[in-house]
Amino acid sequence: MDRTTSRLTGWGCTAPSVATLVDASAQELTAPGALDRLAGSRGVIARGLGRSYGDPAQNGGGTVVRLAPSDEPIRLDVTSRSVTVDASVSLDGLLREIIPQGWFVPVTPGTRFVTIGGAIASDIHGKGHHVDGSFGRHVTEMSMLLADGEVRTVTPSSDPDLWWATIGGMGLTGIILRATFGLIAIETQHMLSDIERVPNLDVLLERMESGDQGYRYSVAWVDLVATGAHLGRSVLSRGNHATLDDLREFRPRAVGDPLAFDPPSIPDVPRNIPNMVIPFTVRPFNELWYRKAPKQHHGTETLTAFFHPLDMVGQWNRLYGRNGFLQYQFVVPFEAVDTLRTIVRKISDEGHASPLTVLKRMGAESGGLLSFPTPGWTLTVDLAAGDRGLPKLVRDLDELVLAAGGRHYLAKDSHTTAAVIRAGYPRLDEWKSIRARFDPDRRWVSDQARRLDLL
Amino acid sequence: MKNAINQPQTILLLGGGSDIGQAIVHQLASPALRAVILAGRTTPLEMTTQLPGSVEVVSVPFDAVDHAGHDALVRSLVEQHGDLDIVIQAFGQLGDAVGDDPVAAADLAEVNYVGAVSSGLAVANQLRRQGHGTLVVLTSVAGVRTRPSNFVYGSTKAAQDAFATGLGHSLQGSGANVLVVRPGYVRTKMSAGVDEAPFACDADDVAAAVVTGLKRGRSVVWAPPVLQGVFGVLRYVPGPVWRKLDR
Numbered sequence A: 001m002d003r004t005t006s007r008l009t010g011w012g013c014t015a016p017s018v019a020t021l022v023d024a025s026a027q028e029l030t031a032p033g034a035l036d037r038l039a040g041s042r043g044v045i046a047r048g049l050g051r052s053y054g055d056p057a058q059n060g061g062g063t064v065v066r067l068a069p070s071d072e073p074i075r076l077d078v079t080s081r082s083v084t085v086d087a088s089v090s091l092d093g094l095l096r097e098i099i100p101q102g103w104f105v106p107v108t109p110g111t112r113f114v115t116i117g118g119a120i121a122s123d124i125h126g127k128g129h130h131v132d133g134s135f136g137r138h139v140t141e142m143s144m145l146l147a148d149g150e151v152r153t154v155t156p157s158s159d160p161d162l163w164w165a166t167i168g169g170m171g172l173t174g175i176i177l178r179a180t181f182g183l184i185a186i187e188t189q190h191m192l193s194d195i196e197r198v199p200n201l202d203v204l205l206e207r208m209e210s211g212d213q214g215y216r217y218s219v220a221w222v223d224l225v226a227t228g229a230h231l232g233r234s235v236l237s238r239g240n241h242a243t244l245d246d247l248r249e250f251r252p253r254a255v256g257d258p259l260a261f262d263p264p265s266i267p268d269v270p271r272n273i274p275n276m277v278i279p280f281t282v283r284p285f286n287e288l289w290y291r292k293a294p295k296q297h298h299g300t301e302t303l304t305a306f307f308h309p310l311d312m313v314g315q316w317n318r319l320y321g322r323n324g325f326l327q328y329q330f331v332v333p334f335e336a337v338d339t340l341r342t343i344v345r346k347i348s349d350e351g352h353a354s355p356l357t358v359l360k361r362m363g364a365e366s367g368g369l370l371s372f373p374t375p376g377w378t379l380t381v382d383l384a385a386g387d388r389g390l391p392k393l394v395r396d397l398d399e400l401v402l403a404a405g406g407r408h409y410l411a412k413d414s415h416t417t418a419a420v421i422r423a424g425y426p427r428l429d430e431w432k433s434i435r436a437r438f439d440p441d442r443r444w445v446s447d448q449a450r451r452l453d454l455l
Numbered sequence B: 001m002k003n004a005i006n007q008p009q010t011i012l013l014l015g016g017g018s019d020i021g022q023a024i025v026h027q028l029a030s031p032a033l034r035a036v037i038l039a040g041r042t043t044p045l046e047m048t049t050q051l052p053g054s055v056e057v058v059s060v061p062f063d064a065v066d067h068a069g070h071d072a073l074v075r076s077l078v079e080q081h082g083d084l085d086i087v088i089q090a091f092g093q094l095g096d097a098v099g100d101d102p103v104a105a106a107d108l109a110e111v112n113y114v115g116a117v118s119s120g121l122a123v124a125n126q127l128r129r130q131g132h133g134t135l136v137v138l139t140s141v142a143g144v145r146t147r148p149s150n151f152v153y154g155s156t157k158a159a160q161d162a163f164a165t166g167l168g169h170s171l172q173g174s175g176a177n178v179l180v181v182r183p184g185y186v187r188t189k190m191s192a193g194v195d196e197a198p199f200a201c202d203a204d205d206v207a208a209a210v211v212t213g214l215k216r217g218r219s220v221v222w223a224p225p226v227l228q229g230v231f232g233v234l235r236y237v238p239g240p241v242w243r244k245l246d247r
Helices: A026-030 A034-039 A091-101 A116-121 A160-166 A201-214 A244-250 A252-256 A279-292 A303-307 A316-320 A334-349 A390-403 A418-424 A428-438 A447-451 B019-028 B067-081 B102-130 B148-170 B203-216 B226-234 B239-245
Strands: A002-008 A017-024 A044-046 A063-067 A074-077 A082-086 A139-145 A151-154 A175-182 A190-198 A217-222 A234-241 A296-302 A325-332 A357-362 A376-384 B010-014 B035-040 B056-061 B086-089 B133-138 B176-183 B220-223
Touching (some): A017 A026, A026 A034, A026 A139, A026 A175, A034 A044, A034 A063, A044 A175, A063 A175, A091 A116, A116 A175, A139 A160, A151 A160, A160 A428, A190 A201, A190 A303, A201 A217, A201 A334, A201 A357, A296 A303, A325 A390, A334 A376, A334 A390, A376 A390, A390 A418, B010 B019, B019 B086, B019 B203, B035 B067, B086 B102, B102 B148, B133 B148, B133 B203, B148 B176, B176 B226, B203 B220, B220 B226
Parallel strands (some): A044 A063, B010 B086, B035 B056, B133 B176, B176 B220
Antiparallel strands (some): A139 A151, A139 A175, A190 A234, A190 A296, A217 A234, A217 A357, A325 A376
């Protein structure tokens, strides 16, 4: 076990705390007495690649554990169309292994740099949520280290309480060591997509409502800088996995090696640069991003270009400078579409520069007690944390979201309060009592758990 | 745990009746704020300004010269209220006319300096244990260069300032930090009987400087900020001139 004293933040680079960072194999972690020694008085939390935006993978004064890979981090089982992986395996590592063999993950977020453990603990969603649901829905078995030191193999039928408290449970029920989940078969590593420029929010909502069911994947990038008649102008991107026939038609050159997966990457953004994300830069960026999108395009693009365009810039979070940023994500029921309109107008009116705003229609819930996705509109907005009017803006938005019966995403949250989370998650108390049953001594603790009174 | 927009959840004000301390608490209030602990010699203490209804304000007895009790007090507060995000060390006395009274002068040093050391270390140990948090220490420009008219007070503030600055360095890498605040003349009930000095300001101005300093992660702020430049010069003014300036 490697231990270092580390200052940790989430991807948003806000509210740091110092913890003992331990790199340990599952074997070391599950050895008799190991957990007792690690937990101390401030507890333990697992950390993957630190891509949640706020503080769920921090534990000030306590222990933060990163799992080291096992001898066989990835085991593909073609007959059951599933894969069993270490929780520390990243989507990037997994995709590099399985795409060339014709398989894809059932759910991917906007980045490949998340771990499977984090994907389950946050019950992540992606462009396909309206069809495929969230990640937790596809998991069939987990091996977990529980607070009493037991390593237990858990399935939805063997331990339903623990299972649904763990899916979306932010790592507070135990450490996920290994998980099995279903895969989808693909013929190519390309997408057959439709990209279109949409002039304003109303047209966008209408286009998504009427057309999303024709696609497995759908998301819209929204320009929150545009105002007036252009309010909510967007680029709508929807698609399905391209078949070999599609590839023959649209990209014949790629037919020879349809599963060649080699995502490009550009060097990291340097450390300690000033905040680049200001109206002066965002305005032309958004203009360019909108204009560079085709008015209407039907064709193929690579999986990377379709799902993970931001992964091409390493450490893009540093663009926000030392104050960092927060990613505001909420979901409101479809009936509350007026709240969505109000919020878009409000952010646009107050002139907060956001280069990254995405809108998505969500499908059914997974069943995780603290899972975020629920049927409705989800909007994600990046906001520089140092902005003057931000405290008031997020307070107003929180009220609007809750009044509309919506909720906030714990994997993104870095600013809400216990009251806001309580109002958004009606099954919080049920989750708390299950959690307390499996961890009466509060061994699993994170800064977020303390901040939001989750224990 | 403070959130991404620097809003604390728990604030401990040592010297719970302090005008400047309360002004800082007031400006740090937000929906995220859960508890404000006012610690002082005469309880109960109350906030003189309104805080959001969701904030629990509690008042606890605190004696700066009960050095042995400081650690236990901090631990019991953490037991009840959780991690301390911001602790403001705002207690202290002006103790005028002790320039010729050895016992009164020693008593003043006992409160302003020795009390700051014992409570400061008790707090720092807790912040180190929790891996985050800021100790805000109100010193004074009176300690930057001591004046003949209040050199005992000035010397206690100089010592407290040196202690706090050094403590800040020693906490480097622990997640905890110290913000040293050097106000000039501030119009408060403590200074009510003293003639106003140049660059006088209000408690709210000091609080605003503190909030900005916290946001930017500073280790020292001056209030008003111009005093940094002013004392950069005054520090080196020849003794006879300095004495003349102190009418």
